[in-house]
Amino acid sequence: DAGVTQSPTHLIKTRGQHVTLRCSPISGHKSVSWYQQVLGQGPQFIFQYYEKEERGRGNFPDRFSARQFPNYSSELNVNALLLGDSALYLCASSLQGAGGNTIYFGEGSWLTVV
Amino acid sequence: AQSVTQLGSHVSVSEGALVLLRCNYSSSVPPYLFWYVQYPNQGLQLLLKYTTGATLVKGINGFEAEFKKSETSFHLTKPSAHMSDAAEYFCAVSQGGSQGNLIFGKGTKLSVKP
Numbered sequence: 208d209a210g211v212t213q214s215p216t217h218l219i220k221t222r223g224q225h226v227t228l229r230c231s232p233i234s235g236h237k238s239v240s241w242y243q244q245v246l247g248q249g250p251q252f253i254f255q256y257y258e259k260e261e262r263g264r265g266n267f268p269d270r271f272s273a274r275q276f277p278n279y280s281s282e283l284n285v286n287a288l289l290l291g292d293s294a295l296y297l298c299a300s301s302l303q304g305a306g307g308n309t310i311y312f313g314e315g316s317w318l319t320v321v
Numbered sequence: 322a323q324s325v326t327q328l329g330s331h332v333s334v335s336e337g338a339l340v341l342l343r344c345n346y347s348s349s350v351p352p353y354l355f356w357y358v359q360y361p362n363q364g365l366q367l368l369l370k371y372t373t374g375a376t377l378v379k380g381i382n383g384f385e386a387e388f389k390k391s392e393t394s395f396h397l398t399k400p401s402a403h404m405s406d407a408a409e410y411f412c413a414v415s416q417g418g419s420q421g422n423l424i425f426g427k428g429t430k431l432s433v434k435p
Contacts (some may be wrong), residue, residue: 211364240422249325249411249425250365263422297364306421307353307372312365 211313213298219319220288221300228283228316230298236311238262238304239281239291241273242297250297257304282317285318293320323414325349327426335434340384340399342429344412347393354395355413355423356386364409371395382406407433 212231220226231241238257242250252265258274275281279300285292295315301308328343344381353372357365369380376388387395395412409430414425 238341241385242423249413249427250423252422252424255422264394265422290422299365301421306415307370308421309367309370310415310421310423311367312357314364 211300211311213296213313213316215316216314217284217317217319219321222288222290223288224288225284226288226318228296228298228318229280230282230300230313231280232298232300233311236300236302237279238301238308239275239279240299240301240310241281241283242299242312243267244295244297246294247269253283255304257266262304264293288320290320293318323352323416323424325412325414325424327412327424327429330427330428331430331432333432333434334402335381336404337401340397340406342397342410342412342431343395344386344395344397344426345393346395346412348415348416352414352416353421354386354388355415356367356380356384356397357411357413357425359411359428360383363406365425368397368410383398402431403434404433404435405423409433 240255241253244250254273255263261274270286297315298313301310356368360395371388413427
């Protein structure tokens with residue numbers, strides 16, 4: 208079975224631009240989460256979605272938004288990119304998103320803002 | 322609020338030696354605890370998790386961790402290090418209930434010397 212898949216794997220954007228990152232969860236998983244991992248740090252939680260509803264949001268500005276589609280795939284949007292948004296963006300999926308559920312991560316999307 | 326502290330940003334051991342990576346957590350509710358491994362330029366792979374029950378948890382690749390509530394610790398060990406264990410290791414905690422997002426430590430980079 209396919210794991211969590213993300214696209215694109217690498218991208219370079221200019222300050223002020225907008226970016227959309229995409230994620231397909233493991234088949235049967237209904238919860239998708241997004242994390243930002245800055246070089247040398249642990250991942251930071253951005254959003255969690257379950258059954259197309261936002262279940263949780265981390266401490267990120269409103270420039271960050273996300274949504275989940277009926278097929279449970281998800282996209283993360285970041286507007287007005289800043290240099291500090293350069294990071295690895297990880298998508299994760301789990302069966303129900305509840306505490307204790309095993310969370311599986313994709314390989315990530317490397318975003319460089321210049 | 323929950324938090325995770327990983328003691329030692331970098332640990333170096335010889336091949337065949339004991340691996341001990343330290344993790345302490347703070348949580349106002351019984352936590353769910355996880356260890357993930359990240360190889361260079363890759364996503365996160367689950368090593369093991371503790372939810373309830375037996376406090377000694379066995380994971381993949383010969384790793385295990387013990388949940389010690391009195392010490393608020395969840396240290397990761399492996400009796401004999403292998404060169405392929407060189408990677409970054411992250412300890413994470415999640416709360417119970419419907420919001421299962423992970424809070425990560427800053428990570429410990431493990432080097433294995435021949």
